[in-house]
Amino acid sequence: MTTHPAEAGRAEHYAEFYGLRQLPGPEVLVVLGNCQSEALRQLIASDPGDSGIPPTVRVPPVFELTERDLPHLLRVLASTSMLVAQPVRAGYRGMPLGTDQLAARLPSRSTVVRIPVLYDSALFPWMVTIRHPARPEQDPPVVPYHDLRTLAEAATELDGGPRAADQPAAVRLPLAPERIRQLAEQSLGRMLARERAHGTVAFAERLRDVTVPAFHTINHPANQVLALLAAVVRSQLGADPAVVLPERTLLGEVLAPLEPQVLAALGLEGPPRTGWTVGGVQVSEAEVRAAQLEWYRMNPEVVEAGVDRHRQLMADLGLGA
Template sequence: MTGPPTGAVTGRHRHYGTFYGLEQVEQDDRPLLLVHGNCQAESLRVLLSGGSQQAGHRSPVRTVRVPPVHELTADDFPHLHALLARVDVVVSQPVADGYRGLPLGTAEVLEAAQRARGGGRPPQLVVVPVLRWAALHPFQVIVRAPGAGEPPLVPYHDLRTLALAAGAAPLPEVPSAAAVRAVRDLSATELSSRQERHGSLPVVDLLTDAGAHATHTVNHPGNGVLIGLARRVLAAVGLPDGVADPGRTLLDSVHAPVLPEVLDALGLVDQAGSARPSWRVHGQDLDDDEVRDAHLRWYAEHPGVAEAGLARHAAAAAALAGTGRTA
């Protein structure tokens, strides 16, 4: 590994201490894994590393905590390449070449690993999908708005609020059962298509089997889904199951509201206690009406964002509009 960073050591350097050479990589005969991607990737790494409160638990692999791909900079490349020279397995979400203007795509990282080894055999690659699942939150979408950033309070958009801000036909406040299932099926189709396109491990069954505990938001899966995916990663590299419950909720920062009608439509009546009327943000309850009012003001300050978001997610909006009902 390359040495520690020159100049002042920051909190970021200490948080990713092994990546920056402030701490040593564990030395033993277990394979070394790099998990490359967003916040979901870090949660997966925690599970693969054996981050468990169970006494005596030991993972069959070693991992190094690295910054998420959207936080990596050109200054991080010496440390990334030093790690790539040593890893046995790269576990990566599908990242496009030239991501954020840097060679951080999945294929580019694998090529960098081969160069770092002097042209030798590259590490084994396991592709895991970016998990997005709208079944529990049929109105919730993610909208990228270059130059505008994220809306206040929560970084998610609601199709009902987008329609209102864009002056479009209003969407039903409470979706019909058919609409909920249509959005779920659309989400499953999109995820299955991405799995096939990128050759990633399958996850749709993990999400459907998890029921009301599948996700906290459209892009924050629950522990059960992440644990199932971590086990499939180990199986893909021929290793035994060494994944244990971490003893805490991963990706816990934001929990979106879940309507009881949605659970009923999905056949999850026995999990009706999982419905929640409010947001839960960093441990504090937040009223959905407060979020809507703040987002409407934000859309007014950023013309075009609502219209673009509604167009981007037209299929989900159409499913909700075509079979929904008003509250």
């Protein structure tokens, strides 16, 4: 039987998880959640000489796990003395991957630290995620994020209005500083509410002390933010909270534009970004807008779903739809 190269590469990447290599110790630490979990694992385990933290195992993010992965996950959990987990609902994707379901499979003396999903729109008040009604796994072109300013232009066209201009304005949506700060507070409030609802460690308030741009996109925190959460987790586990930051950007595959009006309103240090960076390649905002406008024209059902879901936020931004 021939193994596809991509499958072989994935198996090697998660070699301990798939049993290609032995687990690094009789007791291990596992971080389970979305795309943020692997970066957090690296930071939690950033001091290899720390005896307070057991060796860690790299596991796939929960949204990549399949039925075939369950025996491997259960084998790893049987040796897990410390589980750090984001909230996952019971029966996620038809499998027993809920946080409580997985915690029940741990050895009796294991420690569980529940951490929040880091999601903040303060720097990008118009950036959202939208699922295609028929193909929820499909992202828009160029970047996997939607811009409500572009969505509003597409909605205007769909309603019979004028076609969007070929080039965007230099400042696509001027906002008063007070409105930018208000929207940032609303985003923080949503994070606080999620922490309370899911019983995670308290973290969101710490973002008030971050003086540089805290996120690369709405769901990809900067190294400084990841390090803050890793320090909180280490403290919860009874270890020294000190974290060693790497020189590389951990979640830097996609970097969104940073507008001067937003940075100034929030009092943040650091230069603005005029365009996107995707996989290390510079992509102009105009290019992303043009590609996504054309995609919306071919997928009007996404426009309707997006407007329906984000109608209130669009109104708060002054975007007609």
